Amino acid sequence: MPVAPGNKRVKGVSVYRPFVYGSEAQPFDPANRPPNAPPDHTHQWRVYVKGVNDEDISYWLKKVQFKLHETYAQSVRTIEQPPFEVTETGWGEFEIQIKLYFVPESTEKPQTIWHSLKLHPYGNDIEGKRERREKVISQNYDEVIFNEPVEQFYDLLTGGGQQQQQSKGKGAKKSTTTGGGGAHTAEIPLHDSPGNPYSRATESAELDRISEALKNVEQMIKNERAKLAEKEKRLAELRATEGVPPPTKKK
Template identity: 40%
Template sequence: MAEASAEVFPAAEQVAPRKRLDNTELVVPICYGTVAFWLGKKADEYHSHRWTVYVRSPSGEELNHIISKVVFKLHDSFMNPIRVVEAAPYELTETGWGEFEISITMHFTEDSGEKPIEIFHPLKLYEDAGSSIDRQSTKKPVVTEDYDELVFSEPVQDFYERVVNVKPAPAPSSELTQHLPVHNDAEELAKIKAARRSLAEQIAESRLQLELGEAT
């Protein structure tokens, strides 16, 4: 998993320190990935696929009580490669012909007291060699998705209480939903234990950098 963004935001002057909860974790499951459709007869040399990169909740709930915006960094060949999505669904759709790694930076709500976290996900347009799908289809997309957890260690008290005491609304409808994986909690728990440590370390490191910035 990629390290957290090194950017340090200027601290506001004379801001009282936020109270954090010792020996407490706030765990938020997330999914992020890409869905790519072959354009078929509409394809040309530079636009063979229509694809979408996204961040979502695996339970179909909104994430805007945690995430304030998502910044997607595309390949530099795209016009305006840095795209900002400030409301759910956190999706970005483009067309193109090549595969590349997409940077996904999640910014959290102001009351979280946390710095943004940057992760990476490869855009995949084609099935792997030897796949049971032997040809491209305009109706069946290529889907790659990671299930992960945001782990907030010693979260800000106000943020923690707000999140645990408010049931998120259902996420806005998306045409992608029918193509996305359904996750089994037991299987995913086994997969994410190692990744969870990584994200927890990123958030802890980001918080330390933020605190150091506020102290200067």
């Protein structure tokens, strides 16, 4: 059966689009408490889905559904245009279900992720952060991968154009950004900034840290093996002096 127009897929191509999701929370200023906040609420918070560098992602993301704790009125909030976020007040931490709905051209099913809302400081200097009423940021980097997207969506993802068409085919396995002016990009910035900790420099530093940790683990294993060999040698010497035959290996 022939493929319906608009449903033909770009074979051998995977297109990824990075994004971040998370929350920001801050305790109320006693002198400037929100007038409509319930008496038992202590914080104002915001949960969001956005581009890595605050770039527009609505060309592939149609809407976002946030499922809050059931104690909230209208606990399911659907945001159909940027910014994809919900701002609320509260007193407790809970898991938020986030469902990503892609644009109709994608023909892709929604994807669900989860985020743990954090209201209280964590890490170093917790007491100091609490006294200064610092904003608590809990954020995650993620990527959505569209495997063999339909042609119409592929052109939408990449911005279209002749140079994009040339990247189709068996040789193209993963597309990040292609073409010249007007093309949509998925490139992560070279350097981080105060509002964006995700960059090529950060990635490189993390890879170096992991590589160094692996070297340390390999050296620890080597040292432990040397210690074990020395103990086995010493045990064999003791057996020999006591006239105890060495253990035989089972067949």
